[in-house]
Amino acid sequence: MSSALTKAKGFKRSRAGTYLSIGTTAFGAISVVKQARTARGEHDTLRLVDAVVSGVAIVTGVALLLRELKRLGDDDVLLG
Template sequence: MSALNKAKGFKKSKTGTYLSIGTTAFGAVSVLKQARMARSEHDTLRLVDAVVSAAAIVTGVALLVRELKRLGDDDVLLG
């Protein structure tokens, strides 16, 4: 199996999905900092950008959680 195929398989694994959730959550820290700075400077445009970015993060995590549930369902033998 080539390294590229292994990498593609890792992305679809439970470990890869947990890693994706972690990196997405790490991005949330940056968005929180951006929102705090925008609020302190009364910069509406940056605040809107932070809110939109936060919505994208929430959506991304929801998709990853759904993928985890799907991976978990594959492990169970349905009788």
């Protein structure tokens, strides 16, 4: 069982795992956009603020993942 956990942790830090994380994070942006549209339509300021904060969190998360992807690329001797 620990071998499977080790493989899962290794995948998370791999290029493919990072791309998957970027994709799932970006997919979460769809619900934030829907939330913002609904909040604007209903003139619900609190929900709109929540959508904006969630959007900023998504942007920050993607930026961190892109930085990790760049770091993984810098470590790859075949790319250099």
